[in-house]
Each structure stands twice: as structure tokens, then as C-alpha cells.
Amino acid sequence: xxxxxxxxxxxxxxxxxxxxxxxxxxxxxxxxxxxxxxxxxxxxxxxxxxxxxxxxxxxxxxxxxxxxxxxxxxxxxxxxxxxxxxxxxxxxxxxxxxxxxxxxxxxxxxxxxxxxxxxxxxxxxxxxxxxxxxxxxxxxxxxxxxxxxxxxxxxxxxxxxxxxxxxxxxxxxxxxxxxxxxxxxxxxxxxxxxxxxxxxxxxxxxxxxxxxxxxxxxxxxxxxxxxxxxxxxxxxxxxxxxxxxxxxxxxxxxxxxxxxxxxxxxxxxxxxxxxxxxxxxxxxxxxxxxxxxxxxxxxxxxxxxxxxxxxxxxxxxxxxxxxxxxxxxxxxxxxxxxxxxxxxxxxxxxxxxxxxxxxxxxxxxxxxxxxxxxxxxxxxxxxxxxxxxxxxxxxxxx
Numbered sequence: 001x002x003x004x005x006x007x008x009x010x011x012x013x014x015x016x017x018x019x020x021x022x023x024x025x026x027x028x029x030x031x032x033x034x035x036x037x038x039x040x041x042x043x044x045x046x047x048x049x050x051x052x053x054x055x056x057x058x059x060x061x062x063x064x065x066x067x068x069x070x071x072x073x074x075x076x077x078x079x080x081x082x083x084x085x086x087x088x089x090x091x092x093x094x095x096x097x098x099x100x101x102x103x104x105x106x107x108x109x110x111x112x113x114x115x116x117x118x119x120x121x122x123x124x125x126x127x128x129x130x131x132x133x134x135x136x137x138x139x140x141x142x143x144x145x146x147x148x149x150x151x152x153x154x155x156x157x158x159x160x161x162x163x164x165x166x167x168x169x170x171x172x173x174x175x176x177x178x179x180x181x182x183x184x185x186x187x188x189x190x191x192x193x194x195x196x197x198x199x200x201x202x203x204x205x206x207x208x209x210x211x212x213x214x215x216x217x218x219x220x221x222x223x224x225x226x227x228x229x230x231x232x233x234x235x236x237x238x239x240x241x242x243x244x245x246x247x248x249x250x251x252x253x254x255x256x257x258x259x260x261x262x263x264x265x266x267x268x269x270x271x272x273x274x275x276x277x278x279x280x281x282x283x284x285x286x287x288x289x290x291x292x293x294x295x296x297x298x299x300x301x302x303x304x305x306x307x308x309x310x311x312x313x314x315x316x317x318x319x320x321x322x323x324x325x326x327x328x329x330x331x332x333x334x335x336x337x338x339x340x341x342x343x344x345x346x347x348x349x350x351x352x353x354x355x356x357x358x359x360x361x362x363x364x365x366x367x368x369x370x371x372x373x374x375x376x377x378x379x380x381x382x383x384x385x386x387x388x389x390x391x392x393x394x395x396x397x398x
Contacts, residue, residue, distance in 0.1 A: 018054075021046060025054050026083075026392055029064055030107075031206075034080035055081060062087040062145060063107075063391075083107040089144040091134055091187075092383030093151040094194070095119065097169050097222050100130065104137050104146070105384045109204075111377075113137055123164075123175040131184035148390060149187050150383035151177065152194040154223055159240040162191060166241065168258035169223045190386045195225030195243065196234055197382025198339045198372070203229050204385040207373070208335065216333045217372075219379070220320065220340035223258070224266040226327060246270075250322050269319035271295040271341065278312035299345055316342070317349050321356025324369070329361045335368040339378040343371035 021044075028043050029035060037055060041048045058064045065084040085106040093102045096119060103114040117133060120126045138146050155167025162178045181189045192200075199217035202208065208215070217227040224246035228235040236242050246266035247259050254263025255276065267273055278298050301309035328336060342349055350369065358365040372378040 022054055023392060029081050030083055033082045036078035036080055038078055087144060089146045090384055090387040091146055091149045092380045094379040095151060095153050102133055103380050104141055109384050123172050123177060127180045127184060134185045146187060148190060148387040149185060150190045150386035152192060152197040152379045152383045154194055156193050156241045157191050159236060192386050193225060194379050195219045195227035197386050198378050199227030199229045200234060200385040201382040202337050212334045214334045216327060216331060217337045217339055220342050222272050224270045245327055265323040269316055269323060274298055274312045274316040277315055278308055281308040281311060295341060302345055313349060314352060317352035318356050321353045325357045325360035328364045328367045337370055337372055339372040346371045
């Protein structure tokens with residue numbers, strides 16, 4: 001049961017009912033397309049007249065389209081409805097410390113265009129350059145109406161102010177990205193933590209079936225993030241900082257973390273942690289020199305059986321397993337999805353992670369631990385889900 005907040009209550013109006021029915025219809029078309037009005041009425045329980053009115057409004061707004069004629073032995077043959085993947089688009093942005101990638105996608109989530117740029121050192125430059133890239137992408141696809149921009153950030157976003165408030169790997173102070181980006185692009189902007197966006201993407205993908213409503217996404221990159229969906233809803237907490245397990249200490253004498261703490265899960269199990277340890281093994285230095293080895297290099301060497309690379313990834317797997325045992329035991333999700341470049345060596349790496357989880361949380365070792373479908377696109381797909389939920393999600397939970 002979700003308790004009604006009597007301090008912030010708003011009664012349902014006829015507009016609320018219309019919006020709920022509109023989103024129900026959009027989701028049914030998305031799930032069953034091609035689908036007739038009669039079938040939509042059966043699936044939803046709404047009257048045919050209500051279905052026809054909403055469908056006509058969505059067709060006029062270019063959200064769905066009508067094409068194809070079915071067959072009936074008697075009566076008027078049905079016309080089928082589809083999502084209008086040819087007219088509506090959304091732009092997703094994956095902001096990472098070294099490089100930012102943006103993509104245009106249709107309502108089906110299929111990427112139509114993609115480009116990237118070096119991530120600027122300060123937020124103001126980022127907004128200026130990204131706005132130019134967004135405008136260029138829109139101009140290249142002028143036949144589409146871009147509805148919104150979704151941005152996945154390697155940090156946390158305050159629920160109330162919509163400001164980026166905690167991004168140690170970016171080394172940016174608290175800043176407002178949403179407002180300046182909306183002003184520069186003239187589009188609605190949704191800003192969300194990358195792990196939260198990935199959790200949404202897994203929920204919306206449908207690959208886990210309708211029964212999975214409690215899942216955790218763990219992003220492993222320069223840092224380490226956790227996104228949580230429970231009872232079909234993203235969990236962010238009162239401030240938006242819920243799920244910051246990456247900055248929970250797992251080793252008292254562990255390495256320094258970008259947040260200023262020592263021994264955080266992130267500082268022990270991220271890509272950067274593996275690079276740091278590999279470099280120490282290789283030449284005894286405690287930091288990576290400019291232009292030094294990358295995590296991609298380590299994975300290549302790992303596949304070749306290089307002993308230092310294997311030692312670095314084995315330690316990374318062990319530390320990742322330690323944190324995951326904590327997460328799985330504490331949250332008991334239906335499944336855990338791992339997102340990141342390391343999933344490209346998951347057959348061996350994942351086995352090592354699961355071994356640690358079995359040792360530390362034997363009662364919870366049955367929770368499935370699976371890699372994301374793509375090691376590179378998961379964050380971008382998360383930003384697409386982030387923007388589409390503005391139109392497909394439950395308006396009462398916005």
C-alpha cells in the first residue's frame with residue numbers, strides 16, 4: 001500500500017483521468033502493435049467511444065499512426081494502430097568524465113543517429129557545446145519532432161532543485177544543468193543518475209517479462225553506481241541520493257576515493273580501480289601517468305592471459321562481489337543487471353563475482369546476476385527510457 005500524502009494531496013480531476021487513459025492507450029499500442037481499436041477496448045476495459053477519441057487525438061499529435069486493414073467475416077474491417085516511429089524522436093545524452101555521447105532515437109528506442117564529443121572541463125562549456133550538438137542533430141532530422149532530451153550523469157541529482165549535487169568523478173561543483181540546457185535547446189530536459197537511467201531501461205525493455213518489478217542496475221565504469229526499481233517504480237529517496245552504495249566503505253585501508261573517503265566500493269571495484277592496481281603491479285607506481293594504460297587495454301590483455309591483467313580483474317571481481325553481496329542481501333531484488341565495459345569479458349569475470357557472492361551471502365545467491373545487453377549502449381538506452389516515461393509512465397508517480 002502506498003500511503004496518501006495528506007500534506008501534499010491533489011484530488012483527481014477529469015484532466016487527470018484523461019491523462020491516465022491516454023498513457024494506458026499509448027502503452028497498449030506499444031505492447032500489442034499493430035492493434036485495432038476493438039482490441040484496445042478489450043485490453044483496457046475502456047469504452048470504444050473513449051478509445052476512438054483518445055486514438056484520434058494521438059494520431060493528430062503524431063504519436064500513433066493508422067495503417068493496415070484487418071479482416072472480419074462481418075462488419076467494418078478494423079484499421080490497425082502503431083506507434084509513429086517516423087515522426088517523433090527523443091535525444092539521449094550519456095555524460096561521462098572523458099567523453100559524452102548523444103543519440104537520436106524513435107519511439108521504438110531504435111537509434112537513428114549518434115555522435116560524441118570530449119567532455120568539457122566545466123559545466124558552462126558542456127552546456128554550450130552540447131546545445132550546439134543537439135541543434136545539429138535536430139537539423140539533420142528535420143522530419144522529426146524531438147520531444148525531449150534525457151541526460152544520464154555520473155552523479156546524483158537533487159529531486160527538488162534538479163541540480164547536479166554529487167559527481168566526484170566529473171570534479172564539478174554543485175551546478176544547474178537542466179535549466180541552462182532547456183534555455184539553450186528550447187526542449188524539456190530530464191536529468192538523471194546514470195545507474196537510475198539504466199535501471200529504467202531494463203524495466204522498459206521488456207526482456208525480463210512483466211513479472212520482474214524489482215531490479216537493481218549496477219553501472220561499473222570510471223565510478224560505480226546503483227539504480228533501484230522496486231514495485232515498478234524508480235527509488236530515489238527524498239533527496240535523490242538513494243542508492244549511493246558506491247561510496248560505502250568496504251575496505252578500511254583501501255585506496256583513496258574521488259569523494260575524499262578511503263576504501264569506498266567504487267575505489268575498489270571500478271574500472272579506474274583496476275587500472276590503478278594493474279599499474280602498481282606493472283611498475284610500482286601508485287598513479288597512472290598521462291597517456292598510460294586504459295581499462296580497454298587491460299581487458300585485451302586479460303583475454304590473452306596476461307598475469308598482471310588477470311590479477312587486476314580478479315581483484316576487481318572480488319571487490320565487486322563484496323559490494324553486490326551487501327546490495328543483494330539488503331534489497332532482495334528479483335535480479336541484478338551489471339552495466340559497463342567489463343561485461344565484454346563476463347563469462348570468466350562474472351563467474352568470479354558470483355563465487356564471492358555465494359561465499360558472503362549464501363542465503364541470497366539465487367538472485368540472478370546478468371550483464372546488460374550492450375556494454376556501450378545501456379546508458380544511452382537509459383536516457384531514452386528516461387524521456388519516454390514523461391509520456392508513457394504513470395502520471396500520478398511523476
